[in-house]
Amino acid sequence: xxxxxxxxxxxxxxxxxxxxxxxxxxxxxxxxxxxxxxxxxxxxxxxxxxxxxxxxxxxxxxxxxxxxxxxxxxxxxxxxxxxxxxxxxxxxxxxxxxxxxxxxxxxxxxxxxxxxxxxxxxxxxxxxxxxxxxxxxxxxxxxxxxxxxxxxxxxxxxxxxxxxxxxxxxxxxxxxxxxxxxxxxxxxxxxxxxxxxxxxxxxxxxxxxxxxxxxxxxxxxxxxxxxxxxxxxxxxxxxxxxxxxxxxxxxxxxxxxxxxxxxxxxxxxxxxxxxxxxxxxxxxxxxxxxxxxxxxxxxxxxxxxxxxxxxxxxxxxxxxxxxxxxxxxxxxxxxxxxxxxxxxxxxxxxxxxxxxxxxxxxxxxxxxxxxxxxxxxxxxxxxxxxxxxxxxxxxxxxxxxxxxxxxxxx
Numbered sequence: 001x002x003x004x005x006x007x008x009x010x011x012x013x014x015x016x017x018x019x020x021x022x023x024x025x026x027x028x029x030x031x032x033x034x035x036x037x038x039x040x041x042x043x044x045x046x047x048x049x050x051x052x053x054x055x056x057x058x059x060x061x062x063x064x065x066x067x068x069x070x071x072x073x074x075x076x077x078x079x080x081x082x083x084x085x086x087x088x089x090x091x092x093x094x095x096x097x098x099x100x101x102x103x104x105x106x107x108x109x110x111x112x113x114x115x116x117x118x119x120x121x122x123x124x125x126x127x128x129x130x131x132x133x134x135x136x137x138x139x140x141x142x143x144x145x146x147x148x149x150x151x152x153x154x155x156x157x158x159x160x161x162x163x164x165x166x167x168x169x170x171x172x173x174x175x176x177x178x179x180x181x182x183x184x185x186x187x188x189x190x191x192x193x194x195x196x197x198x199x200x201x202x203x204x205x206x207x208x209x210x211x212x213x214x215x216x217x218x219x220x221x222x223x224x225x226x227x228x229x230x231x232x233x234x235x236x237x238x239x240x241x242x243x244x245x246x247x248x249x250x251x252x253x254x255x256x257x258x259x260x261x262x263x264x265x266x267x268x269x270x271x272x273x274x275x276x277x278x279x280x281x282x283x284x285x286x287x288x289x290x291x292x293x294x295x296x297x298x299x300x301x302x303x304x305x306x307x308x309x310x311x312x313x314x315x316x317x318x319x320x321x322x323x324x325x326x327x328x329x330x331x332x333x334x335x336x337x338x339x340x341x342x343x344x345x346x347x348x349x350x351x352x353x354x355x356x357x358x359x360x361x362x363x364x365x366x367x368x369x370x371x372x373x374x375x376x377x378x379x380x381x382x383x384x385x386x387x388x389x390x391x392x393x394x395x396x397x398x399x400x401x402x403x404x405x406x407x408x409x410x
Contacts, residue, residue: 004031022173143168147204
């Protein structure tokens, strides 16, 4: 019989918005039983944010909380705290991304959690690690700015720009999962849990390690591949330059829409096939174009030659032609292109689900595929949908459950 990689692992999900839910959703896809604890009456704030269907959970929530169970617990009530204590005793991992000190003030600091369950792995996602910013709150764009990403994104004559990829929130969530899985493996030999702490600033900087490399190369006088070398003592905003030693640019394609571009990389061996496609064989041996060093001085002109050819073709036609001659490229795919891509549905990365409140919607599947741990994508839970089920699992009788509800504890 096929099992799931994390089958038998219980996750107490005390997260909200994106960084924490993205981490717990990954573990749910891998087979963990993820019990999402939410505030009675409101739940995760994203349930009501950016709604497109009245009185239904938003896509913001559904996209980050599939394959989970939802229970509502009032942590401010003594009975609610008792339920939470029971959950801590019965679970393997607690994940939270509250503001600094929130759970500590509620009486669930690390020593208390250890006392309740010595095998518990207590994972926290915060904006910043120890230091001057430790008490500051962070959001996606704040993390991108303070983790170094924004300073290197955009053009050299423009303002710092954040990326559309959620490297601050979801990127940190992925880092958190790595820490949790490592702690679970270590627990097999130590028998004890441990703290896992991940800061959004740190995760973003880790994803910007190549730019940190460039800062050191700059100091050594070795940074030469950027189009404008006169930028001072910091790594520049390099637009669409690849920054990896191989010049690249997004080039306009037909019919000229907002995303009708293809990204093309000029490798040393790629210049000749590119010029043959463009009908410019004369530039293959021309001294101003024939070597990477010569082309580096006139990159704009080089890409201009290629763009004259790409403008006459669609981005997919360009991709097919360049792949035939082994030139690295990629069309700029919009969200519309991707959600309409039949191949993503065929391999199960995009899945259409049915939701009792909002009807059908498209959900991303797991980006991680394990050959012996199949993933079946399930819809996100309704608020408190599994409260009774989880309380029964904790040993509460129907009468006790009714009393907890009457007291506002759940």
